Amino acid sequence: MTGTKEAPFAEKRRESVKTTDTGFDGQLGETNDHAPLLELNDRYERAAFVVDSEARLIEANEHAGRLLECGADVRLRGSFIEFAEKNRQHSFSDTLTELHDRSTGSRREFIIERPSTGRRPIHVEIQKISGVDHFLIIAVDLNDTSIGPMARLRQVFDLTSREADIARLMATPLTEAEIALSLGISTNTLRSHRKTIYAKLNVANRVDLTLLLHRLA
16 A cells, blocks of 8 residues: 555554465555455445455455454454454354355355444445455445435436435434434425335335445445
8 A cells, every 4th residue: 555654453463464374464455366356345435354264364455454443343353353242253253154165256244233332333244255265354334335426326216306315314324303304304204205215226224225325336
């Protein structure tokens, strides 16, 4: 990476990972196999990690470094990726074991809920990416998503301008009451628009809506 100050996370990872048998020297995003994939996810503001079947960290992008520096939901213990919540960690380990025996491209998804913090969930996708048991973990913090252009949103899903505005706001941490107030409409009117938006986008809730709009970014 050029032109940026290296996060403390990178130093920690260099020290803990460079002696493993992966041959990785600890430089974020600089190995040949996965660098383009990691850089692409950086552009889409997604944390991306490449791990082996034991969850040992091989590579990560800048957004992953920021997520690990926070340490509240996903952290680096030694040279291994770990989820802070015990049940989620068990699910993560089970998922790696399951994907180990599946073909390249197989994937699983789950949500890390954070109700006690008032923050929206983190969406996690794990995908087997090579025959040597490397796995790509992509984590999207739904508090920090970027939404694609509203014109494209209206065109793709045949939304009205008002529906597109509401869809964009519903993909933020604002409550429905706050969204209604900002638009000068009642909460009942907002919920009526929400029902129409969900039907047009074929989603069931705000998490699904946010993920869909994030993919359009």
